[in-house]
Amino acid sequence: MTHEPDRLSDATVLRLPTYLRALAELEARGVTSVSSEELAVRSGVNSAKLRKDLSHLGSYGVRGVGYDVRVLADEVSKVLGLAQVRPVVIVGMGHLGHALADFGGFATKGFDVVACFDRDPDIVGRRIGGLDVHSMAELPQVLARVAPRGDAIAVIATPAASAQGAADDLVLAGVRSVLNFAPVHLAVPQGTDVRKVDLSTELQLLAFHAMHRDALPGGASSAGSDLSTSEVPS
Amino acid sequence: MTHEPDRLSDATVLRLPTYLRALAELEARGVTSVSSEELAVRSGVNSAKLRKDLSHLGSYGVRGVGYDVRVLADEVSKVLGLAQVRPVVIVGMGHLGHALADFGGFATKGFDVVACFDRDPDIVGRRIGGLDVHSMAELPQVLARVAPRGDAIAVIATPAASAQGAADDLVLAGVRSVLNFAPVHLAVPQGTDVRKVDLSTELQLLAFHAMHRDALPGGASSAGSDLSTSEVPS
DNA sequence: TAGTGTGAACAGTTTCACAGCG
DNA sequence: CGCTGTGAAACTGTTCACACTA
Numbered sequence: 211m212t213h214e215p216d217r218l219s220d221a222t223v224l225r226l227p228t229y230l231r232a233l234a235e236l237e238a239r240g241v242t243s244v245s246s247e248e249l250a251v252r253s254g255v256n257s258a259k260l261r262k263d264l265s266h267l268g269s270y271g272v273r274g275v276g277y278d279v280r281v282l283a284d285e286v287s288k289v290l291g292l293a294q295v296r297p298v299v300i301v302g303m304g305h306l307g308h309a310l311a312d313f314g315g316f317a318t319k320g321f322d323v324v325a326c327f328d329r330d331p332d333i334v335g336r337r338i339g340g341l342d343v344h345s346m347a348e349l350p351q352v353l354a355r356v357a358p359r360g361d362a363i364a365v366i367a368t369p370a371a372s373a374q375g376a377a378d379d380l381v382l383a384g385v386r387s388v389l390n391f392a393p394v395h396l397a398v399p400q401g402t403d404v405r406k407v408d409l410s411t412e413l414q415l416l417a418f419h420a421m422h423r424d425a426l427p428g429g430a431s432s433a434g435s436d437l438s439t440s441e442v443p444s
Numbered sequence: 445m446t447h448e449p450d451r452l453s454d455a456t457v458l459r460l461p462t463y464l465r466a467l468a469e470l471e472a473r474g475v476t477s478v479s480s481e482e483l484a485v486r487s488g489v490n491s492a493k494l495r496k497d498l499s500h501l502g503s504y505g506v507r508g509v510g511y512d513v514r515v516l517a518d519e520v521s522k523v524l525g526l527a528q529v530r531p532v533v534i535v536g537m538g539h540l541g542h543a544l545a546d547f548g549g550f551a552t553k554g555f556d557v558v559a560c561f562d563r564d565p566d567i568v569g570r571r572i573g574g575l576d577v578h579s580m581a582e583l584p585q586v587l588a589r590v591a592p593r594g595d596a597i598a599v600i601a602t603p604a605a606s607a608q609g610a611a612d613d614l615v616l617a618g619v620r621s622v623l624n625f626a627p628v629h630l631a632v633p634q635g636t637d638v639r640k641v642d643l644s645t646e647l648q649l650l651a652f653h654a655m656h657r658d659a660l661p662g663g664a665s666s667a668g669s670d671l672s673t674s675e676v677p678s
Numbered sequence: 679t680a681g682t683g684t685g686a687a688c689a690g691t692t693t694c695a696c697a698g699c700g
Numbered sequence: 701c702g703c704t705g706t707g708a709a710a711c712t713g714t715t716c717a718c719a720c721t722a
Contacts, residue, residue, distance in 0.1 A: 231644075309543050685716105693708105
């Protein structure tokens with residue numbers, strides 16, 4: 211159908227989820243067409259970059275008009291591999307794990323939390339977010355049942371001290387995609403993909419930027435991720 | 445004392461917190477000296493990059509020996525602006541806000557959670573993580589009291605629909621550093637620094653990498669953030 | 679001699695500016 | 701005419717390889 215895109219750059223892939231969210235908002239509001247300029251503002255990037263990113267997926271825009279919201283959203287979803295729902299398991303049912311299990315936002319985004327685990331016997335057996343909490347010993351069996359295709363994504367929400375052990379167990383059980391909320395660098399075998407989300411790191415980056423903003427009043431601030439000036443009209 | 449460093453690149457600053465954590469671990473273990481190679485492995489980067497990053501801070505290593513752990517940790521902390529403790533306020537006391545308020549890990553890292561807020565009258569007045577939950581109306585007064593120097597960092601942990609409103613209130617109250625957990629792009633005035641942490645985005649990136657790993661069995665995986673092969677000896 | 683610090687080559691990313699199309 | 705798609709230029713970041721020094 212559409213020409214197979216040449217491999218997408220890391221930088222481009224990193225921005226696709228942001229575009230997808232902006233598109234979903236527009237679609238929910240009944241907007242059917244959008245220009246690169248408007249979509250760029252809503253996504254917090256400049257329009258040339260957005261156009262170049264999208265051009266790597268193929269030619270989905272109409273010159274002089276813009277992009278069809280529905281068509282583009284579908285295409286980005288497809289490229290990101292969201293065509294079918296992926297199972298997610300959570301390890302570590304403290305406050306954070308609890309928050310993640312209860313959060314309904316995944317379902318709409320192509321993910322489904324299908325199991326959760328904890329090491330603490332006091333927590334094992336409870337019901338959280340509609341799921342039974344399993345012991346770590348049950349991990350291989352439960353995983354084989356809820357994600358028989360071996361495509362589960364694991365979220366590590368344990369304390370720092372338990373995270374490497376949890377990662378080892380997960381890898382042993384065949385998991386190859388891990389989202390790590392514990393503030394440690396995980397060592398995993400090649401072929402396993404780890405992404406890290408770390409609160410302290412984010413705060414430290416904000417502190418750094420704040421310091422330089424105050425020290426150098428002349429310059430505008432420059433954020434690591436998001437920065438925007440204009441209010442978005444409803 | 446040390447020559448004032450030329451401006452650090454964004455990419456370098458982004459890695460400093462990671463180095464700092466690795467250094468803190470080593471220091472806690474009583475290690476006093478470390479080579480660029482070992483510190484690099486523990487941080488998940490290659491040693492040339494690490495040396496170049498550190499060289500931008502000044503010359504803190506000893507040729508033929510390595511870096512003094514204590515000295516380097518202090519220097520990195522200083523550069524990141526962690527010399528004095530920064531106040532943090534949390535807006536949105538759902539499960540996530542609750543988790544953040546209870547998490548003690550900040551204190552050791554130069555941050556102190558000093559107040560929390562929620563819009564819901566059922567939650568206002570409760571005590572969470574040793575703090576009273578305030579209403580949003582109290583934001584300006586409370587902020588002036590707990591962060592009189594105007595250097596507070598705000599964490600937004602509200603649902604997506606309330607996040608922009610919360611951001612507006614915070615900006616009005618003088619906050620200029622925001623960590624946003626809500627899955628929306630916030631519009632803020634220039635001079636305000638927003639960093640975004642988004643679960644769905646992270647899962648989508650993992651899904652993308654997983655799809656390409658399975659489709660192209662030849663290549664090694666390449667993660668957006670972390671990837672490592674070797675176990676770190678204790 | 680072991681390991682830092684760094685210029686120089688390389689790779690990747692962003693921005694510019696405009697041709698070309700609906 | 702307006703807006704996409706895209707080469708080419710500018711910039712930023714990474715890797716290499718080795719001079720240099722404690």
